[in-house]
Amino acid sequence: MDDSDFDTKSRIIELLDVRGKIAFDYAKKVIYHQMSDHTERTATSIACANIAFIKYWGNRDSALRLPVNGSLSMNLDGLFTRTTVSFQNSLGFDELIINGHEVMGKGLERVSAILDIVRQNAGLDIKAQVVSENNFPTGAGIASSAAAFSALALASTKAAGLDWPEFAVSRLARLGSGSASRSIPAGFVEWKMGSGDEDSYAVSIAPPEHWDLVDCVAIVSAGHKETGSTEGHALAPTSPLQAARVVDGPRRLEICRRAILERDFDSLASIIEHDSDMMHAVMMTSQPALFYWKPATLAVMGSVREWRYSGLPVAYTIDAGPNVHVICLSESASTIVELLKALPGVENVLIAKVGPAARLEP
Ligand code: PMV
Helix, strand or coil, rough: CCCHHHHHHHHHHHHHHHHHHHHHHHHHHHHHHHHHHHHEEEEEEEEEEEEEEECCCEEEEEECEEECCCEEEEEEEEEEEEEEECCCCCCCCCCCEEEECCCCCHHHHHHHHHHHHHHHHHHCCCCCHHHHHHEECCCCCHHHHHHHHHHHHHHHHHCCCCCCHHHHHHHHHHHHHHHHHHCCCCCCEEECCCCCCCCCEEEEEEEEHHCCCEEEEEECCCCCCCCCCCHHHHHHHHHHHHHHHHCCCHHHHHHHHHHCCCCHHHHHHHHHHHHHHHHHHHHHHCCCCCCCCCHEEEEEEHHHHHHHHHHCCEEEEEECCCEEEEEEHHHHHHHHHHHHHHCCCEEEEEEEEEEECEEEEE
């Protein structure tokens, strides 16, 4: 081998190196792009369920979920949904996985409708995978749809790169499930009925630390409820009692708001039981009638009233299911839990303090 051979060889090696470097740089770029693409388009959020003290029942516009009355609730700390949304170029359609099971049909359509709004606002044209886990029984009077749609609204906007203020995320959550608007802000939350889509969202009226209330949820049945709230809202106007309930709504709301702000348990107890009984009276007198209570539900309601009359600060409220939310002060929570567990028909008791706002996981 002479000198010129050596030159040619080292030139070839050099060239290969350059090509290798170009290829390496290109690969690095692709991987980096994919990684940044992935990080930017994925977000995980956690949102609590909430229990309504003044109930939302009936819509004036069911497509936009604009309620016939304002409502007020407490977030339930520790009873939550964790949701990850990732927009992925490779997906041909939206995917929904709840508690490890793929969901299709109406459930998926409802989620896709929210994702469509997000895509439209973010100028995105790609499908998303939504993976969601609840840590409490779904569909049994604990507002699982509230936690689910508030977590979806927060994670999907963030994943799509939208940095929306709280009220806008609450409004979006409302379109998935009305009560979900109330799981976005912290603590004690009021959803203003508003004059239309623009101003119908929820705001916090007091932070979680404002008042040490506890919700002891007496589970009398963890099964799925028979009639979901979306169908239930549509039946509300068929009850002749609904008009009276709605007209009286602002009065109950004001009493409840004041009871919370002044930490007046007696006022809170009487107004939340009254409001819950009124909603169930509407449900029971709708056509067709909706009966959510089971014998054990009534037994718990009776006991709670007796305990209160004998001096314990305690009150009940019930959503669209058979389980009884027993509200008390934290100092008497352990006594109430023991009392509830001793009642026939009570399968389990879940305990929740006042919960925080929906949040993103880092
Ligand atoms: O948000 P929806 O459509 O699941 O309706 C909730 C209805 C009640 O839970 C019965 C009352 C309420 O205000 O949460």
